[in-house]
Amino acid sequence: MALSPLTEAFTLHFGEMGSRWGINRTVGQIYALLYLSDRALPADEIADELRFSRSNVSMGLKELQSWRLVRLQHLPGDRREHFSTLGDIWQIVRTLAEERRRREIDPTLTVLRELIMEPAETDSDRHAQLRLREMHDLIELLMRWSEDVQKLDTADLIKLLKLGGRVVALLGLKNRMPLIGKGERHNTTSAAEQDA
Amino acid sequence: MALSPLTEAFTLHFGEMGSRWGINRTVGQIYALLYLSDRALPADEIADELRFSRSNVSMGLKELQSWRLVRLQHLPGDRREHFSTLGDIWQIVRTLAEERRRREIDPTLTVLRELIMEPAETDSDRHAQLRLREMHDLIELLMRWSEDVQKLDTADLIKLLKLGGRVVALLGLKNRMPLIGKGERHNTTSAAEQDA
DNA sequence: CCGAATTTCCAGGAATTCCTGAACTTAAGA
DNA sequence: TCTTAAGTTCAGGAATTCCTGGAAATTCGG
Structure with missing residues (x-):
């Protein structure tokens, strides 16, 4: 699935801003993508959409979890871990x-x-x-x-x-x-x- | 002139913190040194104390001036430019x-x-x-x-x-x-x- | 103007950070 | 228990950022 132009524009800007605040660009983009998403996303889907390696996404998500900005959940019938930002x-x-x-x-x-x-x-x-x-x-x-x-x-x-x-x-x-x-x-x- | 242990400890910590906030470590150290100093310092003295190249200090000061965090002044009888942070x-x-x-x-x-x-x-x-x-x-x-x-x-x-x-x-x-x-x-x- | 002191610019090497692929670990479901 | 999808780790190459020395530019006193 391809990123909508809206999501792409925001993830790029957010990644750019993140890097000015000492946050790695790709971590910023992962967060931005999750922030806009209307559902929790599995890591491989994030990697697909942002064109990052699976391992990069894994590390990024770990970082975001350590900040308690992203949480993990399991969806019924899917073995993969899904990630989302805080709703509020x-x-x-x-x-x-x-x-x-x-x-x-x-x-x-x-x-x-x-x-x-x-x-x-x-x-x-x-x-x-x-x-x-x-x-x-x-x-x-x-x-x-x-x-x-x-x-x-x-x-x-x-x-x-x-x-x-x-x-x-x-x-x-x-x-x-x-x-x-x-x-x-x-x-x-x-x-x-x-x-x- | 050598850095006092107090100043050295602070400049190191401040540089470290700066780099976590997207500020180059040496720029942070220059700012920290000026912040603690009780007088305006010329660039070559900053380079001496922090052991940076003269040109690195020049670039760092330019950056800090562009943020309006450091101001330049001339002292009578000294041709060099002197730099200090805002007092308040x-x-x-x-x-x-x-x-x-x-x-x-x-x-x-x-x-x-x-x-x-x-x-x-x-x-x-x-x-x-x-x-x-x-x-x-x-x-x-x-x-x-x-x-x-x-x-x-x-x-x-x-x-x-x-x-x-x-x-x-x-x-x-x-x-x-x-x-x-x-x-x-x-x-x-x-x-x-x-x-x- | 001249010359020396001072500052700025910048090419490129150094250092750091980032990112990937591949190997490895884990654990769910058959 | 076995199979395999999913997740993690990490060595090392890629990309980026940093820093320096030298050279050019600027400034000031004479």
């Missing part, structure tokens, strides 16, 4: 966020904490540690926010997102205190530390 | 978000729109278009949120982030209250959203 796109986002966090963000935070704890020998190192702390606090803040809003059910999450920055005005959070001294300048570390 | 880490986040959007998100949205407009020949294509619309609406919602909260000044943005999902309860959004003071309607996520 919000669940896809949640899964992606969790996995990226687990694999990349948390280890990075650990490294940052270790380096910040290290006794500094020089002024230069002390400055570097300030920068590291800024980065650490920023990432931690963003991750806490992300973790927190992911607990919302999807409808509420959508409402929150649609509200955007208006939340600040609605809740009267706007900082009305006169800017003292530093004008527009915001020191990240202290700003991130102060309680809202 | 929140500005770094804003710049990154803008550039990624411009380079990757917007073109993707364009492709998605084109494919959704295409007349569908088959049921399979019709299903694919529903999936494409879900993705389009989701990305658009996230981008609008991001663009919107970036207009806040940093102190307010931090407050909003710290608040996390509690916004929903505080504003009573759970009870189907209409959004206060809303003229324009965001027509995003029509496919992805289920209004509770």
